[in-house]
Amino acid sequence: MSVVAKALALLEHFSIQTPELGLSRLTRLAKRDKATTYRHLVALQELGFIEQNPETKAYRIGPAVLHLAEVREKTVPRRDGALAPLQRLADATGETAHASILSGPTLHTLVSCEAQAHSIRAVIDLQKLPLHATASGICTLAFGPADLLEAAKADMARFTAHTATDPAALAEVVGTAQGSGFGRSERGLEDDIYGFAAPLFDQTGQLAGAVAVASVASRVTEDLTRLIYQELIIASREITHSWGGSVPAAIEALWADTLATFKQKDLAP
Amino acid sequence: MSVVAKALALLEHFSIQTPELGLSRLTRLAKRDKATTYRHLVALQELGFIEQNPETKAYRIGPAVLHLAEVREKTVPRRDGALAPLQRLADATGETAHASILSGPTLHTLVSCEAQAHSIRAVIDLQKLPLHATASGICTLAFGPADLLEAAKADMARFTAHTATDPAALAEVVGTAQGSGFGRSERGLEDDIYGFAAPLFDQTGQLAGAVAVASVASRVTEDLTRLIYQELIIASREITHSWGGSVPAAIEALWADTLATFKQKDLAP
DNA sequence: AACATCGGTTCATATAGTGAACCAATAAGG
DNA sequence: CCTTATTGGTTCACTATATGAACCGATGTT
Secondary structure, eight states: OOHHHHHHHHHTTOOSSSOOBOHHHHHHHHTSOHHHHHHHHHHHHHTTSEEEOTTTOOEEEOTHHHHHHHHHHHHSOOHHHHHHHHHHHHHHHTSEEEEEEEETTEEEEEEEEOOSSOSSOOOOOOSEEOTTTSHHHHHHHHHSOTTHHHHHHHOOOOOSTTOOOSHHHHHHHHHHHHHHSOEEEESSSSTTEEEEEEEEEOTTSSEEEEEEEEEEGGGOOHHHHHHHHHHHHHHHHHHHHHTTOOOOHHHHHHHHHHHHHHHHHHHOO | OOHHHHHHHHGGGOOSSSOOBOHHHHHHHHTSOHHHHHHHHHHHHHTTSEEEOTTTOOEEEOTHHHHHHHHHHHHSOOHHHHHHHHHHHHHHHTSEEEEEEEETTEEEEEEEEOOSSOSSOOOOOOSEEOTTTSHHHHHHHHHSOTTHHHHHHHOOOOOSTTOOOSHHHHHHHHHHHHHHSOEEEESSSSTTEEEEEEEEEOTTSSEEEEEEEEEEGGGOOHHHHHHHHHHHHHHHHHHHHHTTOOOOHHHHHHHHHHHHHHHHHHHOO
16 A cells, blocks of 8 residues: 555545544544654645644645546536436435446546435445445446456455355356346345445446445335336436437346336236 | 645646646656556546546546535535625626635635626636735735745745745735735736735634636726725625625725725825 | 557655654543 | 543664656657
8 A cells, every 4th residue: 555545545434424633533534644644644735635623633635636537527427417317316216316327447526416305314334335334335346357256355354243254155146237237235245224226327338337225124115126227227328318328228128127126016916 | 736736736637628637748747757647547536536527537536525515614614605705796896806815824715706898808717726926825824824924935836027026025915915904916917917815804804815816917097996995895895794804994994994995095196 | 650649557766654652631430 | 649541653684665767659740
């Protein structure tokens, strides 16, 4: 890990829940030496990526990121295009919806929308989504670059008792996704949370990210699952379209098959 | 300069005009070794601050900054509060308006608004504003922390024939600002651009940034100057208010005096 | 075919980062 | 009032890490 990576990794500890962190606390969170952490903070501060609250001496994210985000979004608009479909997805399903972008080997959370329907709901507050333990990640492994699977196998941290931590289990869920067109994660990241995801594509025709719904386990029924799948398809088409891509026919075919199985079940009894 | 600083400084070369840069070009812009630049890019890429266009191999700002900007803005809202008053300022004056934030010893551009009134107008595309050569910078030196003057004197780069490059000249324009309540820069950063700025304050009561109007030199008359001053006062009050601060009485008094001199001149002939 | 780009890699060299120990300041506890 | 445990910040011997000239293969121009 380079110094640059170590320093920038400090930024990941700041969140909406904990926007300001003191030196000691951050040192503990980052599990690094205090002097090192301090020097990194000073370096980040010089560039405006961190600023210090002059009253409390605590550190927070600085203004430099605002300009960068503006350049990025004006240049490669992703957030704007995802926002409206995501809102619709959250409203239609009554669950928390979020979209993520694949950049290199990591999946970055782009934006998340919470529905107002239930008082208990999933909250997405990770910047990076683990590939092996989230619906979005499994979806990415299923339809993204083949070499990602290696990267994912290298880091299979356990989050819950249900997290797939051996390559065989992972291969199985990825295979299921490749058969259905949807990624699923059942209590893989957190107990009581079910995830459902569909792939997103950009103008290059390659997978560019994923759109997902996170639902509370106790609410998940077959009816809700079907609704989520239907809405995920709509959201995926719209977001993919706004990113200048189109959903590959093969994926559309998988989706149609998966939805058909629900209809069959309806007719069965 | 630490490695962290060197690596992060690479990000400053990306702009709306040049959102993607190849390795060689970026190496030349940053005036550094190619191998070093490459390694820095790879490190930034790992963290999602940079991503590579898989088709052209060119680099661009990555998605990680989006999340950070969101955390920052949800936590310390600055952009949102400045946007509306800035738009109004641009419309009312017919010139380009922008706001900046002081973080440590540097002034970061927060957001800029261009008016539609004229086809020739100033464009703000710097992330960092030089303290000695811009109206905002002079305003910051006049009403901000006293030790900034030292930092400013340490780097007095020449941009035009009118740039103040010796401490005495700088002290004079800062003194003028302290007397009038407004920062001014006449062709200091670019030929043909006049800048006018007013200070901004936050909940701590300290200077937190500046709001400014950049006008094309040929359009600047006494009438326009007065209009700009009047509108700057309104914008400064509004932005300062939305940042949880209030304009100090001493500044308000300076502004009142400055506007009074215009009225006297009107009566004179 | 010769030359000039490009992105990316190698490896000896030496510069830059590291962290245990140390301050000074503040605050809680007895 | 003195002790103890925090806090943010600093020092300096040690060594891990960054550096850059030279190199590579690919692509593009003349």
